[in-house]
Amino acid sequence: MTELHRSLRGYQVFLDSVTEQELELIRQWRNDPAVSQFMLSQQLIDKEQQQAWFKKISNDSSQQHFMIRYKDQNIGVANIKACYQGETLLNSRAIEPGLYIADERYRSNILAFAPTLLLNDYCFDVLGTACLKACVKADNQAALHYNSKLGYQIEKQADLVEIVLYKDDYQRQSQGLKALLSRPSLKNQ
Amino acid sequence: MTNLDKLITGFSTALGIEPSRVTDDLSYNAIAEWDSTAHMILIAQLEGDFQLMLDTDDIIDMSSFSQAKTILAKYEVDFS
Numbered sequence: 001m002t003e004l005h006r007s008l009r010g011y012q013v014f015l016d017s018v019t020e021q022e023l024e025l026i027r028q029w030r031n032d033p034a035v036s037q038f039m040l041s042q043q044l045i046d047k048e049q050q051q052a053w054f055k056k057i058s059n060d061s062s063q064q065h066f067m068i069r070y071k072d073q074n075i076g077v078a079n080i081k082a083c084y085q086g087e088t089l090l091n092s093r094a095i096e097p098g099l100y101i102a103d104e105r106y107r108s109n110i111l112a113f114a115p116t117l118l119l120n121d122y123c124f125d126v127l128g129t130a131c132l133k134a135c136v137k138a139d140n141q142a143a144l145h146y147n148s149k150l151g152y153q154i155e156k157q158a159d160l161v162e163i164v165l166y167k168d169d170y171q172r173q174s175q176g177l178k179a180l181l182s183r184p185s186l187k188n189q
Numbered sequence: 190m191t192n193l194d195k196l197i198t199g200f201s202t203a204l205g206i207e208p209s210r211v212t213d214d215l216s217y218n219a220i221a222e223w224d225s226t227a228h229m230i231l232i233a234q235l236e237g238d239f240q241l242m243l244d245t246d247d248i249i250d251m252s253s254f255s256q257a258k259t260i261l262a263k264y265e266v267d268f269s
Contacts, residue, residue: 012245108218110228111249142218149225176229183245 002090004064008122011114011181015066015078018057022067023050026077029102038100038140040160061088068099068115075103078115080123083133094164095129113177116150120174124167132165150174192239193268196261199238200254203231216253239266 008015018026027050029035036042045053057065062082068075078099082092089095097119101107123129134152136143138161147163151173156162190198200215201208204222217223223231232248235241239261243251247260258268 012249108216109249109252110217110225113225145224177225180229180232180248181245183248 002126002128004061004089005122005126008066008118010118010121011178012070012111013114013118014069015115015118016069018054018065018067018077020054022074023054025074026050026067029077029100032102034104035100035102038137038143040135040137061090062092064089066115066119068101070106070111070114073103075106076101076115078119080119089127092127092129094131094133095123095127096133096135097123098134110177110180112146113150114181117174117178117181120150120165120170124170130166132170134163134165135160136163137161149177191268192261192266193258195238196235196254196257196266196268199234200231200257203227203234211254213253213255217251235261239264241266 006017024047027045027047030039031044033042057063063079065077065079068078076099078097080089081096081098082089083094083096084092087093097116099115099119101112106112120132123132132152133155134147136147138144138157138159144161144163147165150165151169152163152165153169154161155164197208197211200206200211204220204227206220206222210220215223217228232243232251235257236243241261241264243260243264247263251257251260262268
């Protein structure tokens with residue numbers, strides 16, 4: 001029987017379920033205008049709200065939140081949510097992934113694809129979802145371009161652009177990136 | 190042709206830009222032409238031109254032309 005994975009590893013990065021000890025770091029990242037400008041809400045989050053959020057997600061089988069680690073450093077946060085009410089991640093017809101890279105060294109870097117590849121593989125291959133869906137602000141051209149490189153197609157063009165990714169398109173489009181980010185490290189040989 | 194010329198030509202070919210635009214400031218995602226697809230093409234181009242195989246860490250770190258020189262120097266490509 002399939003179970004939710006608390007840790008994922010691949011493409012040079014680790015994704016580990018968010019812990020209570022990381023809440024303050026995540027709150028600071030999320031309140032940073034460099035990150036929040038692309039979120040649907042720019043409202044500042046206080047410690048109580050952050051605690052309440054963590055309590056809510058800790059017992060919610062419709063979503064998972066991961067810390068992204070690269071070379072033993074926390075560099076960002078990724079999450080997945082079942083799109084339709086009443087569905088869990090294990091039986092969801094569509095999943096909405098999201099992530100941000102808080103460490104500016106890796107924001108404009110090919111590494112930014114790594115957590116997405118890992119998360120997408122998990123959603124399609126382990127959780128067995130039919131498609132991934134996302135909403136991106138129309139002025140966030142970087143995110144739209146980034147997602148198009150993974151095979152996303154635009155479903156609805158509006159102020160909030162709705163995009164969808166099917167497994168076949170993802171597998172076809174992501175082959176090159178996966179190969180690039182999956183090479184064995186020569187330094188460890 | 191010097192190694193620096195070869196590197197400029199490699200960037201110019203892979204990214205599809207004029208050699209005059211290949212400067213130390215040139216960086217990943219800073220211009221439309223250097224996106225993830227172009228990055229893959231660039232890595233293949235440089236590996237072919239300089240007959241080497243880059244480590245994944247170096248592929249990730251190669252986020253500017255300036256960085257490319259530093260990284261290739263580790264593979265004993267001489268830019269002096």
